[in-house]
Amino acid sequence: MRWREGALIGAGVVALLLLPVTVLALLVVAWAWYRGWSPLRARFVVLGAWAPVGVLWWPIGLSPVAAWDQAVRVVAAEDGWSQGLALVPLLPMIVALGVTIGAVAWWSIWYRAEHGGIRNPRRAGAWRHRQWARAMRRARGEARRPGLVPTLSRTGDPVLGRAALVTEGVGSLSTLPHDARLLVIEQDAINRHLVVVGEPGVGKTVLLLRLMRAYLEGAWLRHVHDGADRPLLIFLDCKGGSDGEATARKFYEMCRALGIASGRIGLWPSEVRLDLWSLPPERLCEVLVEMVKAAHPFYDAMRDELVYLAVCAPKAGPPVSSVDFVKRLNSEWLADAWDGYPSELESIRENRQHFAGIAATYRGLFRRLGRTLDSGRHLGDFDAVCLTVEGTANTRTAGAQAQAVVELVTDLAVRGDLDGNSRRVLFVLDEFSAVAERVSIAELMERSRSLGTAVVIAAQSWYGLGATNDDRGRVIAAAAGGILQMATNDPEQLAARGGTGILVETGTHRMESGWWGDEGTGRAQRSMVVDPDWVRAMSKHPGSVVYIHGGRAVWGVVSMPNLADDALLPLPNPARAAITRHQLSVVTRGNRLPVAELEAGLSSVTAAADQDLEWDGGLR
Numbered sequence: 365m366r367w368r369e370g371a372l373i374g375a376g377v378v379a380l381l382l383l384p385v386t387v388l389a390l391l392v393v394a395w396a397w398y399r400g401w402s403p404l405r406a407r408f409v410v411l412g413a414w415a416p417v418g419v420l421w422w423p424i425g426l427s428p429v430a431a432w433d434q435a436v437r438v439v440a441a442e443d444g445w446s447q448g449l450a451l452v453p454l455l456p457m458i459v460a461l462g463v464t465i466g467a468v469a470w471w472s473i474w475y476r477a478e479h480g481g482i483r484n485p486r487r488a489g490a491w492r493h494r495q496w497a498r499a500m501r502r503a504r505g506e507a508r509r510p511g512l513v514p515t516l517s518r519t520g521d522p523v524l525g526r527a528a529l530v531t532e533g534v535g536s537l538s539t540l541p542h543d544a545r546l547l548v549i550e551q552d553a554i555n556r557h558l559v560v561v562g563e564p565g566v567g568k569t570v571l572l573l574r575l576m577r578a579y580l581e582g583a584w585l586r587h588v589h590d591g592a593d594r595p596l597l598i599f600l601d602c603k604g605g606s607d608g609e610a611t612a613r614k615f616y617e618m619c620r621a622l623g624i625a626s627g628r629i630g631l632w633p634s635e636v637r638l639d640l641w642s643l644p645p646e647r648l649c650e651v652l653v654e655m656v657k658a659a660h661p662f663y664d665a666m667r668d669e670l671v672y673l674a675v676c677a678p679k680a681g682p683p684v685s686s687v688d689f690v691k692r693l694n695s696e697w698l699a700d701a702w703d704g705y706p707s708e709l710e711s712i713r714e715n716r717q718h719f720a721g722i723a724a725t726y727r728g729l730f731r732r733l734g735r736t737l738d739s740g741r742h743l744g745d746f747d748a749v750c751l752t753v754e755g756t757a758n759t760r761t762a763g764a765q766a767q768a769v770v771e772l773v774t775d776l777a778v779r780g781d782l783d784g785n786s787r788r789v790l791f792v793l794d795e796f797s798a799v800a801e802r803v804s805i806a807e808l809m810e811r812s813r814s815l816g817t818a819v820v821i822a823a824q825s826w827y828g829l830g831a832t833n834d835d836r837g838r839v840i841a842a843a844a845g846g847i848l849q850m851a852t853n854d855p856e857q858l859a860a861r862g863g864t865g866i867l868v869e870t871g872t873h874r875m876e877s878g879w880w881g882d883e884g885t886g887r888a889q890r891s892m893v894v895d896p897d898w899v900r901a902m903s904k905h906p907g908s909v910v911y912i913h914g915g916r917a918v919w920g921v922v923s924m925p926n927l928a929d930d931a932l933l934p935l936p937n938p939a940r941a942a943i944t945r946h947q948l949s950v951v952t953r954g955n956r957l958p959v960a961e962l963e964a965g966l967s968s969v970t971a972a973a974d975q976d977l978e979w980d981g982g983l984r
Contacts, residue, residue, distance in 0.1 A: 388462025396470040400499030403474045406467035413463040416456035496898055503528035507921040515578050521550045522578030527920040533863040533893040547920035553845035557809050560822040561858055562850025567906040568822055574925040577618050579790050593788040593816055597748040603795040604754035615750040627952050630749035637740025639956055640768050643775050645682045649675050651771045655764045656725055666718045677701035685739040686730040693723035732761045739956040743772050744781025755798025763802030774808055777815040789817040796821050797828030809842035826857040846913030851903035855896045862894035863915040893917050
């Protein structure tokens with residue numbers, strides 16, 4: 365009878381332990397399902413659950429076997445049930461077993477669901493979408509907690525927010541057993557150019573501000589501590605309007621919070637001027653020619669000839685401002701400047717009747733542009749500059765301004781700043797569709813990576829990346845760093861860039877009773893890594909994004925950028941202090957010519973010329 369009594373006691377202990385273990389396992393499975401965990405998300409919970417067992421076993425010497433034996437002895441005692449508190453040493457092992465069994469059960473459920481193990485076809489089809497929705501809900505909650513989203517990762521790469529899950533096209537199309545916590549964009553990926561696409565209202569500007577904030581901090585730390593090239597942030601907002609003004613203010617606050625001196629932050633065109641005329645003569649000719657469109661090839665040739673004669677005059681040198689350039693657009697000045705050059709003088713005499721209309725066109729152009737690009741500051745004179753063009757209100761003028769800015773960025777990448785030093789440039793263009801017809805950004809992207817210039821283009825859709833499909837394809841091909849895809853109504857073209865993977869689809873026989881049977885078929889097919897329906901569904905929650913790069917897609921949520929002045933905090937940011945100290949060693953040169961001189965000169969030239977020149981209708 366003793367063995368029966370012992371068996372009953374053992375069974376009682378097992379039953380007593382199985383109940384909490386089972387409850388814990390079910391709780392782990394339910395929590396993993398609710399949070400949209402990947403199979404390995406619970407690994408840290410499992411390790412943490414077994415840590416107390418290790419503490420009891422190693423330092424204290426209470427092994428699991430010894431704890432079990434002690435529990436059996438307590439229950440076997442006459443007053444054992446009244447001394448149930450003696451089972452407390454077993455609690456760490458109970459928790460560890462329950463968590464481990466729950467994690468293994470969740471992995472089994474996930475594996476069956478991802479590999480065609482769900483009988484009901486409707487449930488099988490909805491499984492992945494529901495898990496994605498739960499993971500994105502978790503990421504949204506985590507992204508709102510600043511303590512969970514650092515500006516930089518441990519390796520110094522920018523962090524945009526919290527990651528929800530990862531899909532990949534290598535081997536199988538599934539949520540990987542990879543626990544991505546942070547939505548990280550590697551510094552090297554940014555240096556190889558990015559494309560950002562998202563419809564209005566989904567948080568595209570917030571994403572760009574977050575990206576610029578993180579990039580600036582990482583680049584400055586590399587410059588201060590590792591001796592890398594001095595960073596320069598150039599943000600071109602092609603939309604303009606009241607939104608452009610608000611974005612410019614946020615840009616300024618963000619840069620000041622990093623410790624960048626106010627004199628090294630430029631807000632163009634409201635507060636600073638740039639210097640288009642610092643370009644080399646050959647490049648200046650190309651820019652001036654492209655800024656004016658002709659209606660006929662004949663007038664194209666006349667325009668090219670006049671611009672060349674005015675810019676490359678041997679006796680005067682290149683023009684230093686728009687006033688100087690406009691003064692040269694008459695036959696008398698050109699004849700004096702090219703005296704001694706028979707072929708050029710012959711061209712001036714033959715085409716003088718056509719030069720008048722071209723000169724009037726350029727005067728009108730510089731009236732619209734104002735003094736914003738006239739003999740101001742070199743781009744290398746800044747550490748951060750925000751440029752706003754009115755792409756919504758005046759597409760024609762905005763296109764000319766954006767074209768000039770792109771040429772200035774290209775010149776900076778090739779020749780460096782005024783001291784000849786190379787700069788690490790991040791050039792961000794928002795609402796690129798407003799100027800896409802006039803600006804060819806793909807050429808800059810293709811040749812600027814080796815020159816230390818990274819380009820980030822943001823548009824509302826695939827069609828906003830260029831005027832033609834060829835232009836859009838070139839931009840995407842040049843953006844080797846990846847695509848940040850936010851919600852849009854037409855995501856198929858960009859989603860296809862993520863590649864495809866193997867997806868298992870099953871078919872199950874339906875029994876006469878109405879239940880699904882055990883027999884059926886399975887079919888492996890190629891499916892897109894980035895589900896377009898998921899991209900469309902992100903429109904309900906601004907800030908949702910998927911980072912597509914290298915056949916892999918990381919889904920996550922962008923956190924709000926920190927625009928507060930860190931100097932107001934009890935402990936200032938070390939990066940901010942280092943940047944502030946480093947600003948003292950840099951000389952800021954300022955404008956090349958005062959604006960009053962430019963205004964007076966252009967007004968006098970325009971008033972005199974308008975009395976004599978007539979528009980011949982050849983150019984527009």
